[in-house]
Amino acid sequence: MKRYSAFAIAREALRYHTGWERAWGNPEPKKRYDVIVVGAGGHGLATAFYLGKNFGITNVAVIEKGWLGGGNTGRNTTIIRSNYLQDPSAAIYEKSRSLYETMSQDLNMNVMFSPRGVIMLAQTHHEVRGYQRTAHANALQGVETTFIGPEKVKELVPIINLDGPRYPVLGGLWQARAGTARHDAVAWGYARACTDMGMDIIQNCAVQGVETEAGQVKAVNTSKGRIECGKLALVVAGHSSDLAEMAGFRLPVESVALQALVSEPIKPCMDVVVMANTVHGYMSQSDKGEMVIGGGTDGFNNYTQRGSFHHIEETVRALVETFPMISRLKMLRQWGGIVDMTGDRSPLISKTPVGNIFVNCGWGTGGFKAIPGSGWAMAELVAKGEPGPLAADFGMERFREGRFIDESVAAGVAH
Amino acid sequence: MLILTCPYCGVEADETELAPGGEAHLKRETVGASDEAFEDYLFRRENPKGVHFERWRHAYGCGKWFLAARHTVTLEVYGTYPAQTPEPPKDIVAAIKKRLPEWEGRG
Numbered sequence: 001m002k003r004y005s006a007f008a009i010a011r012e013a014l015r016y017h018t019g020w021e022r023a024w025g026n027p028e029p030k031k032r033y034d035v036i037v038v039g040a041g042g043h044g045l046a047t048a049f050y051l052g053k054n055f056g057i058t059n060v061a062v063i064e065k066g067w068l069g070g071g072n073t074g075r076n077t078t079i080i081r082s083n084y085l086q087d088p089s090a091a092i093y094e095k096s097r098s099l100y101e102t103m104s105q106d107l108n109m110n111v112m113f114s115p116r117g118v119i120m121l122a123q124t125h126h127e128v129r130g131y132q133r134t135a136h137a138n139a140l141q142g143v144e145t146t147f148i149g150p151e152k153v154k155e156l157v158p159i160i161n162l163d164g165p166r167y168p169v170l171g172g173l174w175q176a177r178a179g180t181a182r183h184d185a186v187a188w189g190y191a192r193a194c195t196d197m198g199m200d201i202i203q204n205c206a207v208q209g210v211e212t213e214a215g216q217v218k219a220v221n222t223s224k225g226r227i228e229c230g231k232l233a234l235v236v237a238g239h240s241s242d243l244a245e246m247a248g249f250r251l252p253v254e255s256v257a258l259q260a261l262v263s264e265p266i267k268p269c270m271d272v273v274v275m276a277n278t279v280h281g282y283m284s285q286s287d288k289g290e291m292v293i294g295g296g297t298d299g300f301n302n303y304t305q306r307g308s309f310h311h312i313e314e315t316v317r318a319l320v321e322t323f324p325m326i327s328r329l330k331m332l333r334q335w336g337g338i339v340d341m342t343g344d345r346s347p348l349i350s351k352t353p354v355g356n357i358f359v360n361c362g363w364g365t366g367g368f369k370a371i372p373g374s375g376w377a378m379a380e381l382v383a384k385g386e387p388g389p390l391a392a393d394f395g396m397e398r399f400r401e402g403r404f405i406d407e408s409v410a411a412g413v414a415h
Numbered sequence: 416m417l418i419l420t421c422p423y424c425g426v427e428a429d430e431t432e433l434a435p436g437g438e439a440h441l442k443r444e445t446v447g448a449s450d451e452a453f454e455d456y457l458f459r460r461e462n463p464k465g466v467h468f469e470r471w472r473h474a475y476g477c478g479k480w481f482l483a484a485r486h487t488v489t490l491e492v493y494g495t496y497p498a499q500t501p502e503p504p505k506d507i508v509a510a511i512k513k514r515l516p517e518w519e520g521r522g
């Protein structure tokens with residue numbers, strides 16, 4: 001595949017942009033693949049990418065029921081950070097954050113990674129203690145974060161109201177290297193790189209059944225027919241229970257809708273990401289000038305990809321309290337995604353009761369940031385059949401063994 | 416907007432008046448149960464794309480727990496019934512079958 005570069009743009013400008021190649025193929029499925037990845041979201045595509053890049057496994061198909069990146073990957077608010085509390089989380093999220101730094105070069109696609117910094121506001125004394133603890137834990141883990149006072153918060157975010165009517169800002173957990181990236185470009189970049197390695201990205205192809213023989217995976221049945229595979233990776237976020245049921249097991253996961261919304265574009269007013277976990281909302285400004293806003297999940301299981309209306313009111317109320325200047329902003333769009341929640345708010349990168357079926361899910365409200373690290377770890381699990389150091393603690397047996405990776409505080413507001 | 420009728424006070428309650436409580440009819444495990452059984456009880460969930468039996472509390476009304484049968488994709492509600500009911504009642508099952516003849520029962 002021809003490389004993207006400033007030179008390529010100049011060359012194409014001279015010939016009326018007639019020489020650009022398709023970024024990814026549109027193949028018919030083959031009869032058999034060494035590995036089938038179900039789900040062309042960021043995690044599925046990154047899994048395929050690292051199967052090829054780190055393990056030389058390229059007879060791979062990524063099967064997607066809709067269009068690539070059309071699930072949560074294309075619906076999220078793109079916060080990337082690694083200031084979690086527990087060691088296994090810090091390891092995989094920090095690996096992921098550092099891979100984002102070089103992703104544009106690695107994929108030869110501008111993913112617009114913007115390490116603009118993320119503040120998580122502390123608005124109760126409990127939260128102050130919690131984030132101070134996280135900052136200490138992060139120091140031991142080698143993740144650079146600091147606990148900052150209200151003056152520093154105001155300096156970083158001039159539009160913030162420190163003396164809100166309910167919860168004054170008492171400080172914040174600041175990660176300067178955290179930030180955002182262009183979500184679609186992440187999916188597109190991986191899809192292009194996978195196609196370049198000879199893999200098949202098969203869109204508009206729903207997996208409808210999983211065939212097993214003597215406890216081992218054999219094939220998947222799809223809307224485009226039966227496809228055999230040596231190994232099967234289920235990477236379908238909120239639809240994981242559905243796929244697990246096809247394969248005959250049950251997961252410690254529940255699916256709920258999470259929403260986001262964006263405002264009309266305005267002039268630059270905030271160049272960091274601010275999360276307010278106590279009042280429950282977060283906001284950043286996109287390069288187009290829209291304020292990108294996220295908030296609550298529905299409390300009940302559902303697959304509606306829409307979300308309950310009252311959450312918008314709650315989120316917007318919290319943010320108007322925190323940033324009074326947005327009170328007259330018009331909101332342009334609202335949408336939802338189906339997120340996969342586990343009991344300890346940490347993901348599963350795991351073997352399953354069926355031989356050669358592996359699952360990667362449970363990233364819930366916060367897995368965009370984890371895409372490259374998760375793909376790296378999942379590829380190792382799929383290639384070797386056993387988890388490597390990054391994935392070892394994320395097996396689903398941890399729920400039976402009582403070995404939780406409790407991130408309910410770090411996961412805080414849904415993001 | 417989800418509306419459920421509280422089986423105790425008969426109020427048609429909007430979801431902001433209710434607190435969700437997760438999957439219903441779970442078999443509670445106790446002393447002596449295997450780790451596997453506890454894992455099932457505490458963490459493994461049916462999480463179906465379809466009919467879901469679930470617990471709700473009429474939090475800003477009479478305060479009582481009740482159960483509901485609801486479709487997780489369409490949000491259609493098939494009925495609600497008191498929390499002390501060990502299995503989905505016949506009339507609720509009939510209401511589901513009427514709408515979804517191919518439904519095979521709880522997973």
Ligand SMILES: Cc1cc2nc3c(=O)[nH]c(=O)nc-3n(C[C@H](O)[C@H](O)[C@H](O)COP(=O)(O)OP(=O)(O)OC[C@H]3O[C@@H](n4cnc5c(N)ncnc54)[C@H](O)[C@@H]3O)c2cc1C
Pocket residue numbers: 038039040041042043044063064065066067068069070071072073074075076077078079080205206207208235236237238239243258259260294335336337338339361363364365366367368369370414415
């Ligand atoms: C509103 C919102 C805001 C968020 N904000 C953030 C944030 O700021 N930061 C952050 O880190 N994370 C955030 N997240 C979470 C993040 O989006 C997800 O954790 C992440 O994108 C999951 O990626 P994935 O590849 O696992 O899943 P997805 O991108 O959902 O991909 C799964 C794919 O599987 C496909 N699929 C499902 N069933 C089948 C089938 N039967 N056959 C074939 N294909 C199938 C789906 O169509 C889908 O494309 C947010 C999520 C939402 C919804």
Ligand SMILES: [Zn+2]
Pocket residue numbers: 421422423424425426473476477478479
């Ligand atoms: Zn009532």
